[in-house]
Amino acid sequence: MALLTPDDLQNMTDALVENDNLVCTLTGLSLDRLCADIYKTEKKNEKIAIIPVTAGCGIIGRFSESLLFTVQHFGMDGFITKNTDIAGFYEAVTSGADIILMADDLAFVAYNLKSQKIAHNQICTGRVYAEILCRMPTPDAAAKEVLVIGLGKVGTPALETFLDYGYSISVFDADSRRLNEVVGGSGYRCPPNSSGKIKKYDPNAGCKFDKIFEATPAADTVPECCLTNGSVLSTPGIPCGLSKTLQEKYNVKIVQEPLGIGTLSMLYAVF
Ligand code: NAD
Ligand code: 2YH
Known part of the structure; x- marks a missing residue:
């Protein structure tokens, strides 16, 4: 599995905005509306916790920050936990997070603590x-x-x-x-x-x-x-x-x- 590098993420914020515009031109839908239509779901003010993970090759520069940019760019409420790994998980849950984003070298998942729905990045x-x-x-x-x-x-x-x-x-x-x-x-x-x-x-x-x-x-x-x-x-x-x-x-x-x-x-x- 290829790991992201800080260099891969250097221009991520501009790329996300440019791609949102391009997707809108190509499909008539913004990325936000496209995803809502794919899964037939809507956001409802969920609080999203991003947990840095040190396992394997460790924390990747700009990874958590790029996730936070994504969450906020699409109008959601997010934060990066101060603690990493299990302590970060404890912090996320006790801070009232609804959804957790976390990745190690093998998998990057989103987990909804309320509905127990889980999603895998590659899929x-x-x-x-x-x-x-x-x-x-x-x-x-x-x-x-x-x-x-x-x-x-x-x-x-x-x-x-x-x-x-x-x-x-x-x-x-x-x-x-x-x-x-x-x-x-x-x-x-x-x-x-x-x-x-x-x-x-x-x-x-x-x-x-x-x-x-x-x-x-x-x-x-x-x-x-x-x-x-x-x-x-x-x-x-x-x-x-x-x-x-x-x-x-x-x-x-x-x-x-x-x-x-x-x-x-x-x-x-x-x-
Ligand atoms: P994977 O290893 O499961 O699959 C890659 C496939 O590409 C393999 O079947 C391999 O045989 C094939 N391949 C390798 N070199 C090739 C070549 N020269 N010509 C044709 N086929 C070739 O990897 P994956 O998890 O499916 O990820 C694929 C790519 O997508 C990686 O670069 C990964 O970093 C990237 N990725 C990007 C995002 C994103 O948000 N942009 C998310 C997940 C993965
Ligand atoms: O880049 C990866 C893996 N390839 C899985 C993602 C699939 N696109 N993982 C990121 C690891 C992040 C690191 N543990 C951190 O900074 O928290």
Whole structure:
């Protein structure tokens, strides 16, 4: 699992605001309204505690602060506990928190102490970045085509979303075992009822995609041959899988931000 770094989060606040505007242009909904519509929930003045966690590789500079920015940017009441770990959990509960955000090296979760709903960052991130593409108007309603690159813990819930919307999905993953598993529609962590709806991406077939989803930890994963002028790339992957040169050459619109969009999706999942 790739860990965020303080550098990844350096421009996070600007990126969140810019992406909110872009998502609104693309879908007609702000990120806040989009997440409310995905989960059919609304915020109700919940108090959100962010607990820094020292386990594993330890506290990541700007992580808790970026979560607090996200919470406050979307009009919610949040605070970072002074204590870390279990002492931070005790502080959060005794301070009247309704929802807890906390992450170690393996998982980042939102937990609603009142309703006991829990959300996982990778699932909620994959879902919201896929929903952004699904909610864009498609010129030809029949042509619901998407290319998905990266079939891991973020890419898999995205596949489920595209299947729910009736997309025909082309997929690629550098791990051929995972690729075959997903295309075969069987095996561990494969979306149910996907048989026949997901095909291997063939770079030699000349297919161009208006909509591309990418969730890998690698750079330059989006090949030139899949791009068309004005393609939209929705990508939680860090770093960005599309080079600056190709982005400019094809006027690609990119939805990408390192933490806040996925966090907002987690919060609406537990409201
Ligand atoms: P993962 O390890 O579960 O999955 C990554 C997948 O990408 C794997 O299946 C791997 O085989 C594949 N892959 C690696 N290199 C590739 C390449 N060059 N071409 C094609 N496929 C390749 O990871 P994950 O948890 O799904 O996370 C994916 C990315 O999303 C990471 O960069 C992670 O940091 C990022 N992430 C971002 C956010 C956010 O809010 N922006 C949230 C969660 C995760
Ligand atoms: O970055 C991570 C992991 N990759 C899980 C998140 C999935 N996108 N964890 C952050 C660890 C934060 C640290 N423990 C802190 O500062 O509290």
